[in-house]
Amino acid sequence: MKAVVYDRYGGPEVLQLSDIDLPEPAKGQIRVRVLASAVNLSDWEYLVGSPLWVRMIGGLFSPKVPVLGSDIVGLVDKLGAGVSGFEIGQRVMGDYVMTRGGFAEYACVPANETVVVPDALSDEVAACLPQAGGIAVAGTADLQQGARFLINGAGGGSGTMALQLAKAAGAYVTAVDNKKKVAWLKTLGADEVIDYHKFNFTEVGREWDKILDMVATRGPAEISRVLAEGGDYMALGGGVPTLLALVLGGRFCSRNHSIGMLLVPSGRALTKSVAQLAVEGKIAPHLEEVLPLSSVPEALLRTGQGDVLGKIVIKHRLT
Template identity: 80%
Template structure:
């Protein structure tokens, strides 16, 4: 089968499209023929091995998994030992961030993390939902009418869906990203926009009830300046120094404010919930392009640079 593989950390240049053996499902796994696989920032982090904490999962000195791609939609091709409740030919989806393998024609994934794809969703749209949609749901949980929310990195897959959910809840949303995305973010409902390359949102004097940060680069002292009394800041990812300062210093340096990491309960239940929200029209992922396997290096490069409006999806069948 055709797959995009890598065996050392680096940039897009370490990836290569080649033929490898079709995998066999282990106990508790199912094998699927990949119909679509979204590109996530987590794929870029696993490719580069950066931030360094990623290597505690992906492999300390070299990657454990040769094929990236975690948000997968496919047709069940074979059931592993002990798997029940699924049928050959059934269309399924999931966020397989710990097993990966979606940038290939076939992949084996854990059955317990797999859900059926609603008929109303296309392969490409469904692939955008599990990880990015799960982050958006977790990051906007509990928002109320009139809350002031800032999304740092609002123009990516998770940010755009979080923006939609926040507006549905009646929140006032400030979107932080590069200026090329401003017009588009405003059409999605952003009330204010900030160019991160020119303005540090913690130095504007404005305060928000909630801050959802896709890539943390600031410490708790700076973040406290931007939080209203009783406000909450949640970071999804970032470098080791920033995350350590948030985890350790967030409790010590913030007063009457909550500063910490966003914990996303990924799995079957959350994926089902996100799919339901998409069917109901409450979230609509913005799909910038559907690309063949040969475009994985380019797609990862653009995702790593934050140069994508919403999501890119890889579709092996385009080859």
């Protein structure tokens, strides 16, 4: 089968479109014929091997899994031992960040993290939902009417869906991203947009009730001064030193507010919930482009550089 593979950490140049063996599902797995796979920032991190925690999970010196792509939509092709509740030919989806494998014609995925795709969702839309939608749902939980909410990195897949959910909850949303996305984010409903090339949001003299930070680069002292009394800061990703500083130092810098990491309860229940929100029209991923398997290196580079408006999806059989 065709797959985009890599055997060492690096940039897009280490990726190759190759013929590899068809995988066989292990106990508890399903083999799917991949229809579409969204590109996530986590794919870029697993490609370059940074931040350090990626290597701790994916292989210290070289990648354990040769095929990237964690958000997968596919047709059930074969059931592994012990798997029930699925039928051959059924269209399924999931966030398989630990096993990956979506940038290939076939992938073996854990059955217990897999849900059936609602008929109302296209392959492309469904592929955008599991990881990014799950982050958006977790990151906007408990938002109150009138809350001042800041999203740092608002122009990606997770950020744009978090923006939708926050506005639906009645929050006043400040979106932070690069200058290419400022005008676009305003059209999506952001109440104000900060270009991080011009302004550091921790130095504008403002406070927010809740902050969702897609890639943390600031320590707890900086974050503390922009959190309102009783406020909540959640970091999704970032370098290990920064995240450790936030988790440990946040306890000492807080004044009746919370500073820490966003823990996303990924899995079947969250994926099913996100899919239902999409069916109901409460979230809609912003799909910039659908590209073929051969364009995975380009798609990963654009995602890693923060140039994508929303999401890119790799579709294996373009029509």
